[in-house]
Amino acid sequence: MVTATEGSYVPPPPGAELLRATSLSLRWRVSFDRAIGYLLPLLYLVALLPIAWIVYWVSVHALVTLNWSALTDTSPLDTHSLAVPIISTFYVMLLATVIAVVFGLFGGIATAEFLSERVAGWVRTSANLLAGTPSVVVGYFGYFAFVLYFGWGLNVISGSFTLAFFMLPYLFRTVDLAYTSVPRSIREAAYGQGSRPFQYLLRIATPIAFPQVLNGVFLAMAIGVGETAPLWLTLEQSALVPTGLFQPASFLTGQIFEDYTSGPGTPGIALAFEAAFILLVVVISLNIIVRIISARFRKRVEGLFQ
Amino acid sequence: MADAPTGTDSSPDRQPLPPTLSPATEPREPRAPAGRRAKKHLSTAVALVAALVPTAVVIGVVVSLVSASDFHNLGWAFFGSKWNSNTQTYGVAIFVVGSFLTAIPALVLSMLIGLGIAIASTSYLPRWITRIIDPCVDFLAGIPSIIYGLWGYLLLAPIFGTLISPWVVNHLGFIPGFSAPSYVYVGGVGLPLSIVVLTLMSLPITTLLIRDALRSVPRDLVESGLALGATRWETVRRISMRHGSRGIWSAAFLGFGRAFGETVAVAMVLGAATAYPTTVFSQTDTMAAFMFDNLDGALATPGELQALAELAILLLAITLVVNVVGRRFVSALYTQEVAGL
Numbered sequence: 150m151v152t153a154t155e156g157s158y159v160p161p162p163p164g165a166e167l168l169r170a171t172s173l174s175l176r177w178r179v180s181f182d183r184a185i186g187y188l189l190p191l192l193y194l195v196a197l198l199p200i201a202w203i204v205y206w207v208s209v210h211a212l213v214t215l216n217w218s219a220l221t222d223t224s225p226l227d228t229h230s231l232a233v234p235i236i237s238t239f240y241v242m243l244l245a246t247v248i249a250v251v252f253g254l255f256g257g258i259a260t261a262e263f264l265s266e267r268v269a270g271w272v273r274t275s276a277n278l279l280a281g282t283p284s285v286v287v288g289y290f291g292y293f294a295f296v297l298y299f300g301w302g303l304n305v306i307s308g309s310f311t312l313a314f315f316m317l318p319y320l321f322r323t324v325d326l327a328y329t330s331v332p333r334s335i336r337e338a339a340y341g342q343g344s345r346p347f348q349y350l351l352r353i354a355t356p357i358a359f360p361q362v363l364n365g366v367f368l369a370m371a372i373g374v375g376e377t378a379p380l381w382l383t384l385e386q387s388a389l390v391p392t393g394l395f396q397p398a399s400f401l402t403g404q405i406f407e408d409y410t411s412g413p414g415t416p417g418i419a420l421a422f423e424a425a426f427i428l429l430v431v432v433i434s435l436n437i438i439v440r441i442i443s444a445r446f447r448k449r450v451e452g453l454f455q
Numbered sequence: 456m457a458d459a460p461t462g463t464d465s466s467p468d469r470q471p472l473p474p475t476l477s478p479a480t481e482p483r484e485p486r487a488p489a490g491r492r493a494k495k496h497l498s499t500a501v502a503l504v505a506a507l508v509p510t511a512v513v514i515g516v517v518v519s520l521v522s523a524s525d526f527h528n529l530g531w532a533f534f535g536s537k538w539n540s541n542t543q544t545y546g547v548a549i550f551v552v553g554s555f556l557t558a559i560p561a562l563v564l565s566m567l568i569g570l571g572i573a574i575a576s577t578s579y580l581p582r583w584i585t586r587i588i589d590p591c592v593d594f595l596a597g598i599p600s601i602i603y604g605l606w607g608y609l610l611l612a613p614i615f616g617t618l619i620s621p622w623v624v625n626h627l628g629f630i631p632g633f634s635a636p637s638y639v640y641v642g643g644v645g646l647p648l649s650i651v652v653l654t655l656m657s658l659p660i661t662t663l664l665i666r667d668a669l670r671s672v673p674r675d676l677v678e679s680g681l682a683l684g685a686t687r688w689e690t691v692r693r694i695s696m697r698h699g700s701r702g703i704w705s706a707a708f709l710g711f712g713r714a715f716g717e718t719v720a721v722a723m724v725l726g727a728a729t730a731y732p733t734t735v736f737s738q739t740d741t742m743a744a745f746m747f748d749n750l751d752g753a754l755a756t757p758g759e760l761q762a763l764a765e766l767a768i769l770l771l772a773i774t775l776v777v778n779v780v781g782r783r784f785v786s787a788l789y790t791q792e793v794a795g796l
Binding site: 377 | 499515516590603662687716774779
């Protein structure tokens, strides 16, 4: 071993003296370790190349035909119009997000703050189960419950409720996590000063947890806007912007699914590519926002410990 | 805290508390006024109702599907392999087989790749590189499934149909199941394409969970392995993977749940053929994709909607069991990184 007096000693690269060893098995072990070290990082390409390929491919095909008038022209007769699905998607997402936020926010706060460990465990388990439910099953649930049983029909309100219940577990879990990760010392300080639960909740915990709650909203939106099955099964496609809750509406993912089989060069396939491009832009920006907020929140909560 | 008033004296022969300071003789706090007590009960009740929404939705899903189904009339033919709305025989065996035939190979591939990426990330690559590229891998989960389907159908399918499948038939055709007439594979859609797409779609989950599992191995264990003369690979193989085996198993189960329940992408790239696959290139159908494609037409024929509801129950049951088992393996699954899975 190097002692303190040998200040000028330069250590050899790891494993160098082992490679000079006479034992064949030792040389083999070290060489294998080095080879693995070069080979395994190549597997990153399997994940990273498709992402770059998909984004590049969709952008190239969409930007050929995408122009401002295609995005803004809401006339239903023009088949090459993306404005109708964009505006309709915005309405449906807005409604679904509001419903999911109402349920997710209250549910998450109640689970984090007011329920006993035992009941909270049950609620968390069921949120996990809901998150693991395939989207098509949620769509069937919406179809049987809202469309058939409540008799709402295939329209905006059925679709929004179904999508909201699909988004709910993600929102719920983030809110729950945001409030439970408020440091214990802060909570004890607040209660020690004599604050009541609601005072603690509104004045202490909410300001700390708010960015993460916002994060949950964006995360749920990113997951919801890219989902096809819940809306496809509960919402009828339409060439018009919906003017009421009980009207059919088109949406971006449904537009893609409707048009992806029309042959190359047709207006339909161009529309599908444009819709996919808009979808990618929305989802990527939402994901970036989520990541930034999440990092800042973590720093913030960690800072509270000091 | 009984000795708090007497200072920090903790010797065994300390003086007992003076009687005036004992809790029993302290004046009792007056009882809260009735209004506030009622408010407290009310807020607890409201909290309980609000919090039970996820549970209620899960129950609602099960109840609505069960009430829409019709076990009594369909009977055991449900597990047969003929789905024909003209004769009103609804058997789902083909779709169950198709689901497993696409999900299991995809899971195996994504576990192997995910394990490799996770090991490279935790043990071989420097931190500043993984800090940049690991979020990129996680971003695979953010791409909407319909875009995977679009990409698979329009871009990968021609490549599979004209390049990969003919090469495989020519060079590996001697293996049973690997030879097929060209009309089977020339379209490109079918089992291989679905498996590739599903592998990509379940890769972020498996990678993330395995990475978490390997990263949560105590540093002492890893360093004692290295100090005993093990190489990095031997440390990963014998210590990290063994210590994180629960997390790796949970990655397998949750990744399988994702691949098994995937709907739109599979509906686009599997070919939607109501038949058992006879070659590795065959087109078939999965439970989720079949349910997705056939709800529209089901209203016209008696019994088909009920049969589809039963298929939904079967799919739900399988994915729920897989999810419950997968989450059993890890207690710390409820973390920030995983909140979006």
